[in-house]
Amino acid sequence: MAQPALAQIASPPVAQAGQTADQRLKALYEAEWTWRQAEYGRSGPGRGSSSDKLPSVTPQTYARRLAYWDKVLAELKELPVAQLSHDEKINYDVFLASVSAEANQIRFKTYEAPFNSDSFFWTGMNPRTPYRTAEDYRKYLSRMKDIPRYFDENTVNMKAGLKRGWTVPYVSTIGREKTMEAYTKADTTNPFYEAFAQMPDTIPAAEAAALKAEAQTVILDVVAPAYVKLHTFFTKEYQPKARRDIAAYSLPDGKAFYKARMQEFITLDLTPDEVHQIGLKEVARIRADMEQTMKDSGFTGTFPEFLVFMRTDPQFYAKTPRELLSYSAYVSKKADGKLKDFFNVLPRYRHAILPVPDAVAPIYTSGRGGLDSCLMNTYDLPSRPLYNLAALTLHECTPGHSYQAAAALEAPPRPDFRRGTGFSGYGEGWGLYTEWLGTKMGIYETPYEEFGRQTFEMWRAVRLVIDTGMHTKGWTRQQAMDYLTENTALAPLDIKNEIDRYIAWPAQALAYKLGELKMREMRSLAEAELGAEFDQRTFHDTILNMGSVPLTTFESEMKAYIAAEKVRVQNNATTTPVAN
Known part of the structure; x- marks a missing residue:
């Protein structure tokens, strides 16, 4: 079954004759981002899903994603980085680190342990605040109907992890089944119904009533039974067989895994x-x-x-x-x-x-x-x-x-x-x-x-x-x-x-702590270099306007900011008239 899926792999754009380095990179990250959003059922950052389906999490899907990202990494390797403009060099650093992390997670098959002690694939699918339109609610209902398939795919992955010793450690699973229990209720006390109980007045009453009625049926017939099934698997099969050793080094290829995770999270070249x-x-x-x-x-x-x-x-x-x-x-x-x-x-x-x-x-x-x-x-x-x-x-x-x-x-x-x-x-x-x-x-x-x-x-x-x-x-x-x-x-x-x-x-x-130390280090450097001319307002604006970047990129950008501020201060000093 893997072969047909792999045969349909999308390919990132390859370099075209006459393209500049900036154009090549832009084509690559724009295409990848469009592809990634479709893969995970999202329309944009930060505001939740607008898809009517939950993402696929089958091994075949992950193999297809890895093949795509490997092609992206190959294209990035061939890119003449020295020819990139300043802004595109930052984009390159962010894109390379992001794609590398995504690819590494699949290489280590982290999807076979798809939760940790306080973040779970079975929570967070119901919104914190109500939706604004009836269309949003219809897509929400469609995602609710897709939960059994999504849970079944995760369960298959977790069983594969059990077989090779790649699980969440047992101690970090204790009590986590309780986070499912509220969702096993087959009535309006189920958290999935909260968004329907607070529907905005802008949705016509008749349409709102129909959506609420459908939500109650979906919770009764689809959502609650899916959570009961997952709860049973988790408590009867997964938890008892989860590994007792807590060290990442005890996992298959654990040393390489921990090194890759360090690089993903701290984006600095440091040893344990x-x-x-x-x-x-x-x-x-x-x-x-x-x-x-x-x-x-x-x-x-x-x-x-x-x-x-x-x-x-x-x-x-x-x-x-x-x-x-x-x-x-x-x-x-x-x-x-x-x-x-x-x-x-x-x-x-x-x-x-x-x-x-x-x-x-x-x-x-x-x-x-x-x-x-x-x-x-x-x-x-x-x-x-x-x-x-x-x-x-x-x-x-x-x-x-x-x-x-x-x-x-x-x-x-x-x-x-x-x-x-x-x-x-x-x-x-x-x-x-x-x-x-x-x-x-x-x-x-x-x-x-x-x-x-x-x-x-x-x-x-x-x-x-x-x-x-x-x-x-x-x-x-x-x-x-x-x-x-x-x-x-x-x-x-x-x-x-x-x-x-x-x-x-x-x-x-x-x-x-490593991120904070780097920010404190850059502030100390700015204060030392600029003295009384140091302005923490522009310092902080520079950090936030930069956006999320690897810490190596952050350091180089902040040093460039400090150098530019020194030039500005020196220019002001030479152009300020001397009082008589």
Whole structure:
């Protein structure tokens, strides 16, 4: 059956006589992006699917995609990079890194383990907010009807992974079946119905009623049974047979796999041991800062005693979900009031602050930002200390991920594929950088909030040690949990969820601290080179206007910005009249 599929492989455009290097590259990435959008049923970046089908995930489909991407990589290898214009060289760097990562994932057959500890192929198909048109709802219904086929294909892949030992580690599957349970309900309490319960008034009443009726039938006859079937497979077959070893190095060709994942997420040429050593150095530095903040708070006990105090004192915990969300909203609005001093260009698009959906909240991270909304986890409030919330809100909401996504909508024109491509080192580096930026914005009002920020910074530094430790140096899960517990004031539930995330998502956790370090390095260089003429507004605008790029490209672009600023400063100095 694979042969007919492979015989229909689309081919990227090949070089034509007389084309410039820029023209060759543009033809290549435009064709690839159109092809990729069709493959995955999307119409554009950031705003969800407009297709009436879910993507195909069969091995034959992945083989076809790999064959296409290999042809793209071959064309890129033949491209005369030295002849590219400045802007197209950036496009080349982004395109090469993106296609290489996509191809590598298929080479390692990562689709045979199609979820991790907090991101699942069976969630996220129902929208956070209602659709705007009846046509959108009809496409949504069509995708709902396609769920059984989509789940069956993923199940086949997972069974293949079981046979060769390529699975999500067992410990990172525990409790994840609960994220399916809300979707097994065959009535209007199913999360798939929420978008129909909130349909806009612009859809005629009769049409809305018909769509709602069809949705109830599809949930009863198609969606709920598909989730019940998947739940049974997951709990009865997959989970019991999932691998017990947590290290990426224990996977088939595990060393090469971890190296490829490092390159994908950090986009820097570093070895696992180099990353481990950077982490140890940062842990020692931040620990000294945390101990000083403890003294500033007036606490007279030991550091471990201070961690116990921070984790247990009632003053640090919200009593209701509304209180936690309100605290986050206050921080976000306070940051809004400071933006004009830190950016020249302020995006118009606004985001909401919403609770993490109940279906995934127990195993979900503390917060996650996006264009339309910034999610804060209100599950198990005794595990959600408020002193962490200022840093978390800056990172996820404003001026972090939600702000960054809004800025991307109004950024200087760039190819469509650039708007749909993101690199963790850049994106998560920016998020962590904005946590530090909060110290300049006056966001942290107490030593406890500053300690919360330092806890979050330490958390990202500890990740460098833990991730490389577990995946390459034989660290146990308990060893990793103990190390995170000893060095941060994170709540026990957060610690458990985070360690299980690193186990199931090798190398992703490295991106945050390494990206932030690169951004802090470039800021220090700019301050040193420009002195009193350093303007953080243009510095930040340059970062966001650049768009998501590999960190190697980011460094070269920021150095070019600094050089250009030096020239501007020197020119101003030579043309300014001297007062008599």
